[in-house]
Amino acid sequence: MSKMHVKMTVNGGEVEALAEPRTLLIHFLREQLSLTGPHVGCDTSHCGACTVDLNGKSVKSCTVFVAQANGGAVTTIEGIAHADGTLHVLQEMFREHHGLQCGFCTPGMITRAYRLLQENPNPSETEIRHGIAGNLCRCTGYQNIVKAIRAAADQLSGKKEAAE
């Protein structure tokens, strides 16, 4: 039961480390890579605070072993902002529309919303609510989160049209 050699792409950069296979991806990210954006909320795959993007899918990193993610590509909230430090439109819209209060769910919420908009760039309010059903927020009542995601969708599609 020795440590295994783990290699993956995290937020665009190559990462290599030794880890026990039983290490959960959330602990690997937080404790070995010091990426403390994704949070441990419930630790039982209900709350979604630990959501990261793994190979183009939103996953709850408290329910994925680092061994399963070996060789994959991970994006955390730290990889959502642009390289020059300016915020992603989703982050801007969460700020603009008060899509957070205490902020604990926000990294998972935005990482999930990021994948949702990749797959469905123009979601209805119902589709947004279904799309973030795996992310719990104890503060906002979700209204402003939904508004923020909808506003980000508008901005992103507007940008695309302007570029075309």
Next chain:
Amino acid sequence: MIPAAFDYHRPASLDDALKLLAQHGDEARVVAGGHSLIPMMKLRLAAPSHLVDLQDIAALKGIKDSGGAVEIGAMTSQRDIIQSAALASAIPLLKETAEQIADPQVRYCGTLGGNVANGDPGNDMPAVMMALDAVYLVKGPGGAREIKARGFYHGAYATELKDGEILTAIRIPKPPHSHGSAYVKQKRKIGDYATAAAAVVLTMSGGTCASAAIALTNVGDTALYAEAAGAALAGTSLDAAAVAKAVEAATGIAQPAKDARGPVDFRKSVAGVMVWRAVEIAGRRARAGR
């Protein structure tokens, strides 16, 4: 919550996976999406010394249409099922059920094979597979064999699957185009198991129900095939008296445990309501020709 330590294996082929299982016996477990097994390992309700991850075995993924039946690879995710337009048209019940399983993140990982093979009475697909009369394709050291969903489940986490065997695919006979189906699930919140749920598949001929199959989720040690409930509908016009008989037959076999979802009588009653609603929806769909 930290699971017990294990050695991790990621075989590239089914043969290699079977060899690993043969080598390590009951010390080994296969992991598909992991969203049943990993929570159990975190609670140390399961502590395999060897974890055999099936994610790299391409032969276990995908949806194949063979005309009369659809064969779905065991590693096909719930999301893949939801996204398949061909499947939504051939067997719409699968998409309807998959959409009611957990939440988006879990559906990216969770697989059809894991859902049916784990033997958790709370999982939704076993009852659906019973209603559809699906067949599980299994490979083991002794070769390949086929097991009917209706005969697969012996108790909670106890199934017909033997040590060393791997579920490779699920074969589902296509119901006639004119069938109607529904999966109706009562749950307290997103991500919860069913208080009770019912799967119904029926066919109508003229105004008469030609055949009906009904199965229940999470009101017993296993999913329950309610044969008498289906039989109570056959030959009727799905009139109120016939539906009441089916509901009575279905609740008669329900043996839910008292838990946070409610006391026994309540959960039985909910099972009846789920059957009643599912029959009504399936009947309406069959009459509408979908």
